[in-house]
Amino acid sequence: MFQLRSNETAHLRGEPANLPSRVNIQEKVGVAIDPLGLSRWRSAVVARHAVSCIRNVGRRLGWSLLPTALLVSLAGCSGKPGASDIERALVTAYDCPLLDIRDVKKLNGVPGPQGTYDVAFSYVVAVKGDESTAVKTLTEATFAFAEFEAVQEAVRHQQNLQPLGKEADPGDPLLAYQQEVQKRSAELNPCASMESASIWDIQIELAKRTMLAKTNPAVFQIGSNIARTGRMAKTEQGWAFEQLTPTFDDVQALMSHPAPVVWPASKLAGILAQGAAPASTADERTLVGTIRDGKTDSCLEVSVGGADKCYRLPSEPVQALRIFDICKGGDLCAITGQFDDKAESLGTFSKVEKAAR
Numbered sequence: 001m002f003q004l005r006s007n008e009t010a011h012l013r014g015e016p017a018n019l020p021s022r023v024n025i026q027e028k029v030g031v032a033i034d035p036l037g038l039s040r041w042r043s044a045v046v047a048r049h050a051v052s053c054i055r056n057v058g059r060r061l062g063w064s065l066l067p068t069a070l071l072v073s074l075a076g077c078s079g080k081p082g083a084s085d086i087e088r089a090l091v092t093a094y095d096c097p098l099l100d101i102r103d104v105k106k107l108n109g110v111p112g113p114q115g116t117y118d119v120a121f122s123y124v125v126a127v128k129g130d131e132s133t134a135v136k137t138l139t140e141a142t143f144a145f146a147e148f149e150a151v152q153e154a155v156r157h158q159q160n161l162q163p164l165g166k167e168a169d170p171g172d173p174l175l176a177y178q179q180e181v182q183k184r185s186a187e188l189n190p191c192a193s194m195e196s197a198s199i200w201d202i203q204i205e206l207a208k209r210t211m212l213a214k215t216n217p218a219v220f221q222i223g224s225n226i227a228r229t230g231r232m233a234k235t236e237q238g239w240a241f242e243q244l245t246p247t248f249d250d251v252q253a254l255m256s257h258p259a260p261v262v263w264p265a266s267k268l269a270g271i272l273a274q275g276a277a278p279a280s281t282a283d284e285r286t287l288v289g290t291i292r293d294g295k296t297d298s299c300l301e302v303s304v305g306g307a308d309k310c311y312r313l314p315s316e317p318v319q320a321l322r323i324f325d326i327c328k329g330g331d332l333c334a335i336t337g338q339f340d341d342k343a344e345s346l347g348t349f350s351k352v353e354k355a356a357r
Contacts, residue, residue, distance in 0.1 A: 003074030037071070037222045080109060081232050085239040086121050089232065096196035098137060098188075100128040100223075107227070116233045116242055124254065125199055126223025131256050133221040142190040142207040146317035148181045150268055153316070157348050173271050195244070211263065211317045214293075214324055220259045223254035230292055269322050272350050286336040287311070288355050300335060300346065312345040319349075326352045 081089075087104040094101060107120040127134035155178055191200040206221045227250040233242040289302030292310055298320070299310035313323055327333035337349025 017140075018318060028053070033168045033203060036078060054335075080111070080117050081119060081239040082106060083121070085232070087123070089239055089241045090123055090125075093244060094125065094191075094196040095193045095198070096191035096200065098128055098141075098190060099196055099199065100124075100126050101113065102126070103225070112231055116231050118229065119232050120229045120249075121248075122225065122227040124223055124225050126254060127203065130223065132259070135220050135256050135261070137188075137205060138207040138220055138222070138264060139211075141260060142204055142211055142317070144181065144185045144188050145204060146187045146208065146211070147266060147268065150182050150316050150319055151265075154268065154348065177267060177271055201355050210261075210318055212315070212320060214320075216261050217258040219258050220256045221253045222256050225254060226250070227251040263321060266322060284338055284350060285337055286351075287333055287339060288332065288334045291323075291327045291329050291331050291333050298329070299325075299344075300333065303342070309341070311339055311344075314346060314349075323352050324348075327354055332357050 008226070070300075083104050083106045086106055087101060090101045090104065100105050102124050104123040105121060107122060109117055109119040112118045127137050129137065151174070155174060158174060189200065191197045203221065210218050210220055226248050228248045229244050230244040232239045233240045261317040287300060287302045289300040289311075291313075292299050297315070298313045300313060301308065301310045303309075314320060323333075332355045334351075334353050335346065335349055336351035338347040339345075340347060
């Protein structure tokens with residue numbers, strides 16, 4: 001990863017640098033102060049930039065072709081990237097149909113080595129569409145990923161209970177649903193570049209926390225306003241990022257307005273209830289207790305053998321929703337599943353119902 005020289009970093013961030021202060025002022029407000037001194041400084045920069053660019057062209061094209069290509073190449077070396085160039089380069093860097101890049105602003109810039117240009121800029125990256133569309137996209141994607149995790153866990157559990165050497169039944173509804181959910185998860189995760197994948201993963205993780213909080217109406221983070229720096233180089237297609245700093249100078253969350261959330265219905269409970277994996281109920285038992293709903297963990301408080309225990313409920317969003325769709329905090333609830341007395345936790349379960357007091 002490239003490192004900006006301390007002088008360039010200070011200039012990009014608007015801090016004192018070893019350059020005349022009038023340069024920073026002129027760059028920010030566009031007022032020509034001390035035109036003679038400024039023009040001399042600009043002439044020196046342009047001259048160094050031109051020499052560097054000519055050397056670049058010579059190395060890339062071969063010195064014998066330099067006279068023919070000089071005019072064309074110098075045209076590509078001139079100028080500096082603006083906000084529109086940065087926006088196009090960001091769209092290319094993110095390359096994700098679910099994310100939108102907008103409100104790009106160039107904050108500062110200085111020439112870099114070998115015809116490059118170092119820029120400081122800000123922009124908004126958000127889930128594409130209006131607010132309601134963004135929330136719908138997030139809820140669908142978050143649910144699909146959570147459902148896939150739950151199905152994977154159910155399949156692993158079923159396989160662990162199968163006799164050694166026995167092949168899986170290709171007609172098993174659970175395995176068919178696993179393929180369906182896997183395909184849907186892939187469709188809702190088309191972000192392939194490092195930039196877009198990291199942002200999308202953060203969006204899904206934040207939406208997952210909203211899902212687990214069980215609040216309705218809910219507020220979602222639908223985007224971020226980011227300030228960062230990068231180094232750009234001129235290509236045949238225009239300015240492109242040669243390097244983007246991995247860290248952000250500033251990030252501000254863009255939140256949605258509170259709105260009712262409708263989470264998709266899970267098919268997993270119905271498939272398990274149909275007896276798709278009958279062996280999975282072999283070591284299940286039914287416990288009746290009170291749901292204790294905490295900020296981070298929830299549990300089923302029961303009396304076992306004269307002692308009170310609180311069995312921690314699954315934290316996977318789909319599994320948690322299966323329970324809390326039926327039983328709320330403080331309700332007396334009957335759950336049939338695999339309870340671990342030592343760890344005081346609930347593993348897989350097949351049935352949830354509200355019990356009478």
